[in-house]
Amino acid sequence: MTATTEILRRLEEVFEDVLEEAVSLTTETTADQVEGWDSIKTVELIVAIERAFGVRFKLGEIANLENVGQLVERLSAAAD
C-alpha cells in the first residue's frame, strides 16, 4: 500500500464520520462531487483531519480547501 492510498483510506474514515455517508475518495475528488461537503462541513472536516492526523492547517489552507489532491499532498508533506 502506498502512502497516498493509506492517506486516502484514513481520509475516507474522517469524511464518513463527518458527512455521515460512505465516500470513495481519489486525489481527483473535489468538494462539488461530494454530497454534503459545504462551507460548514469544510470547517468540520478540517478540524477532524487536524485531530486525526495531528496536523495544523494555515488560514489560507482552510479557506481554500476544495479538493482531495491538495489535502493528500499536504498530509504527505507533513508526514515526511
Place this chain on the structure above:
Amino acid sequence: MNGWSEVLREVETAEHGAHLSSLARRAARVASEEGPPIGALQPRIALMGGASLDFLGEPLRVALAAAGIWPELRVAEFGQTLAELLDPNSATASFGPDLVVIAFPSADVAEWPETGCDADDARRKAKHLIARLLEACEAFRDRCGAEIVLDNFIPRPVDSLGNLAASVPSSARSFLRRLNLELSDSAPDFVHVHDVRGLVEESGITRWHDARFWFHAKQPVSFECLPIYVRSLAGVVAGILGRSRKLLVCDLDNTLWGGVIGEDGLDGIELGEGSGAGEAHKALQVYLRELRERGVLLAVCTKNDRAVAELPFREHPEMVLGLDDFVAFEASWGPKSEGIQRIAEELDLGLESIVFLDDNPAERLQVQSFLPGVRVPDLPDDVSEYVEALDRGRHFEAFHVGSEDRRRTEAYRARRSAGDLEAKTGDYDSYLRELEMTALVSPFRPTSMARTAQLVGKTNQFNLTTERLTRSQLEEIASDPLHITRTLHLKDRFGDHGIVSVLLAERVDDALDIRIWLMSCRVLKRRVEELMLDVLADAATRAGASELRGTYVPTDRNGIVCDLYAELGFERVSEENGTTRWRLDLSTHRPLTPPIATE
C-alpha cells in the same frame, strides 16, 4: 439498545470539538432509532449570540443530553441578539422558548470607551451597555416568560496597550473586566450569568482563541476548548431546570486521605502538613466542605469496619471534614453499588442526583456498571489533580444559593434522628407531637419565590402533577386573583426545614382545581399534607368555592402519591391512562387538624 449510555459517557470525557461533533451526529442517529434519552426533560431552548453559532448548537445538544435534557433547539442568526429579544415578532419570540441562551455577547458590544477616557466615563459606558442588554432580556422575559442564560465577557487575546492595558480605563482589557463586574452586580434573578471568563481563566486565552477559525468563520471558541464551553453551559442549564446533582458519595482510603487507615493506622495515613500528597488530600476535603456549605449533601461509602473508618474523623488533627458533615456513612465490605443504593433509599434521592468519587478505577467501574444513573467522574492517578477533575464536571450547578442550601445537611441529619426517634416511640401521633412542629403557611411571596421555583422545578416524588412552571410563570400566577397559592415552611425541634411544600390551585367555576401540589420527601409521614389540605379548604370556603378538585398524573417517580387524594377523603371522578381526577365536597368535609402548630 444502550446506544445512549455509550454516547453520553463519551460526552463527559471528550477533549476535542471534533470528537464532540462526531458524538452529536451519533446522538442524532440514536435519537431517531430509540427516541430521546430515557427520562430526559424536553424544554424549548433558543440559542443566540454575538459570534458564529454554527458549531455550537449540536455539541451543546449532546452535552445537554448527558445532563438529562434533550431540547428542541432553535439557533438564531448571530449578531442579532438585541433584535431577537426586543422585536415581539422575532423568530425567537414566535418559537416561545422556555430558556434563552445568549452566547458570547461581546460582539454585540459595539461601543468601546474613547481612548484615554477616565474611569468614570468607562464606568458610565459599561453601565449603559449592560443596562441595554439587561433591558432587552427583561422585555423578552416579560413577553415570553423565559429564563435567560447570559455568557459573561471574555478577554481579548491581545491588547496593543501592552502592560498599560491593566491600568488604563479605556483599554479593552479593563473595559471587558468592568462589563463583567457590572453584569454580576445588576443581573436580575431570571438572568443566569454563565461564567465563561472563568473558563477562559482556567484554560488560558491562547488555548481558547483560535485566530484561524475566528477569521475564517467567526468561531468564538477553539475546537480544542469547545467541549469545556458546552459542558459548562449544559451544567448551568441543568441547574436551572433542576437537573443538577444533589449528593456526593465519597470513598475514604486514598481519597480523603493518603494510605489505608485499616493498615497504616492513624499515624501512617497522609493528611495535611508534612507531605505534598497530604496537603492535596486536605485540599480535597476543603473543597468538599465548601460544596456542603452551599447545599450539596455528602455521604461516605467505604470498604472498612465502621469504627476503623470513623477513627480519623474522631482523632486525626488534620481532618477538615467531621462526621457531622455527612448525611450518611456506609462502612461495609459489600459491593459499593449496594452501599450507594442503600444511601439513596435512606435519603429518598434518585440515583441520577448522585456523584460518586473514588480513587480506585475498579470501584468506579463496579458502581458505573451496576448503577448507570450515578455520575462517576474519572479521577487521574495523581491526587494533586483530584479537585480539578471533580470541579470540571460542573455536577452541582445551582442557580440560587440561599440559607436553605446551607442548612440542608442539618435538615437531612435531623430527619435521620427523627427516624431514630420514630423507632422508639410506639404511638405515631405522640411521636409527631414530640417533634414540636410549627408551620408558616403563606401565599407565594417575592422573598420565597426562588425556593418555590426550585421546588417546582426539582421535586419528583411527592408531586401530584409534576407540572414544571418557571419562576416567571409562577410570579405571574401569584398576582392572578383566580389562583390561590401557598408555601409551607416547617420547623421542628431538630431544625428548620425551610419551605417544604408548595400548592397552586386555580378557580374554575365554583371549584378550586389543584394544579400543583408537591412536598419535599424530607417531611414525609408527618401529616404536613393534611395541614396543607386544611389550609386550602379554608381558603376555598372563604373564597366561596363549594368543592376542591385534584388530579394525579403518574410518572415513573411519583408512585408514592397515587393514593393521596383517596387517603385525604376525595372521591374519584374519572381515570384515563393512569391519570385520575378527584373531587372533595367542602360542605361535608371536616378539617383533619394534624399535630402541627401554625404561625
